Amino acid sequence: MTPRFDRAHTDDLMAFVSASPTPYHAVASAAARLEKAGFRQVEETDAWDASTGGKYVLRGGAIIAWYVPENARPETPFRIVGAHTDSPNLRVKPHPDSGAHGWRQVAVEIYGGVLLNSWLDRDLGIAGRLALRDGSTRLVSVERPLLRVPQLAIHLDRQVNEGMTLDRQRHLQPVWGLGDVEEGALIGFLADEIGLDADEVVGWDLMTHDVQPPAYLGRDRELLACARLDNLLSVHAGTAALASVAGTGDLPYIPVLAAFDHEENGSQAATGADGPLLGTVLERSVFARGGGYEDRARALAGTVCLSSDTGHAVHPNYAERHDPGHHPMPNGGPILKVNVNQRYATDGAGRGVFAAACDRAGVPWQSFVSHNAMPCGTTIGPITAARHGISTVDIGVAILSMHSTRELCGADDPFLLARALRAFLES
DSSP: OOOSSOTHHHHHHHHHHHTOSSHHHHHHHHHHHHHHTTOEEOOTTSOOOOOOEEEEEEETTEEEEEEEOTTOOTTOOEEEEEEEOOOOEEEEEEEEEEEETTEEEEEEEEESSOOGGGGBTOOEEEEEEEEETTSOEEEEEEEEEEEBBOOOOGGGOTTGGGOOOOOTTTSOOOEEEESSOOTTHHHHHHHHHTTOOGGGEEEEEEEEEEOOOOEEESTTOOEEEETTHHHHHHHHHHHHHHHHHTTSSOOSSEEEEEEESOGGGTSOSTTSTTSSHHHHHHHHHHHHTTOOHHHHHHHHHTOEEEEEOOEEOOOTTOGGGBOTTOOOOTTSOOEEEOOTTTTSOOOHHHHHHHHHHHHHHTOOOEEEOBOTTSOOOOOSHHHHHHHHOOEEEEEEOEEESTTSSSEEEESSHHHHHHHHHHHHHHO
16 A cells, blocks of 8 residues: 555655653754754844744743744734643652662652553653753753663462552663662763763753654554654654745745643643743734734734644544544544633634635644533643633644653654644734
């Protein structure tokens, strides 16, 4: 069977995810792609000017990028693709070196809604950033198998297949060697990996990740098995869409990519969607182009955001957990996510905006709504709408195994999403 679409986009997504084991690496990967498209970084501490072209701001694990066309006025509205860079995982504690009974271990804390059993018996790397004594930070990533959370053998837990319970404090601590606990061992090892003296390191934001590479799956390779699809799939698609519209001539809107950190634990952070970062960037962009408060209000009144995050494909083994009238399928195109209780921000007018973008792109799309008896997740969408008064629509790609170390989507869907996002940004 020949794939319906060129897989170059999905191949690039696989490379993007592999290079992005943490939010800090993800924004660096996105920035590198935008730089190739002519974007330049602007510092938040500098005065901004009225120049046109592509610009971006980096803050920790978040990136806000925008393209100012030649015809932009102070009151020109924005078209925003929103996403998040973080994924549930195991993160290193302030005192990382631990162990017991001759095993060396790393003390970790659980971040976000982790599917705990998916972290058992995985070969894990470690990555993140090190904070140095001079105030700078350095990225670090160990991609080889370094840690493992070993599961208890069935001989020692005969009832495990009738129901497994994992204690978050005791059962999720990975091993990484043998011997007595050695204070400073982990940080010393990581500092050495990037040519630093351990004494230079005064802080860290480190996390584990599955080192198994992404792969096409199935007889016809129509599926993609990959870590962190939630939500690097959307970050990559948004980056590709923004880069593709830059320099295409006059645009009726200012296209924006807003990829936030900390969505998986509520978005209440300086780099989260519930923080001031997006609003500050949009406001400063208006003011840099000579606008005032009235221009800012007019620009935001005409602004629309597509909040792009993964959603649930119908699970063939648990179909009863899904709404019977809404069964999104892989490779059926992006999904429109609806919840009348505002767990998603979509309304009827937003549906029209999304449908128009998909029609323009020639992309099929599907609808998602939760089973009434199941609690519904949420996204940055309602937060963005409420915080900034921006019309917001929740969309995404349907996947299986959400919040697992390794998720599954249709291999065509990343490309279809990127096409729809481009059509939204340019028209």
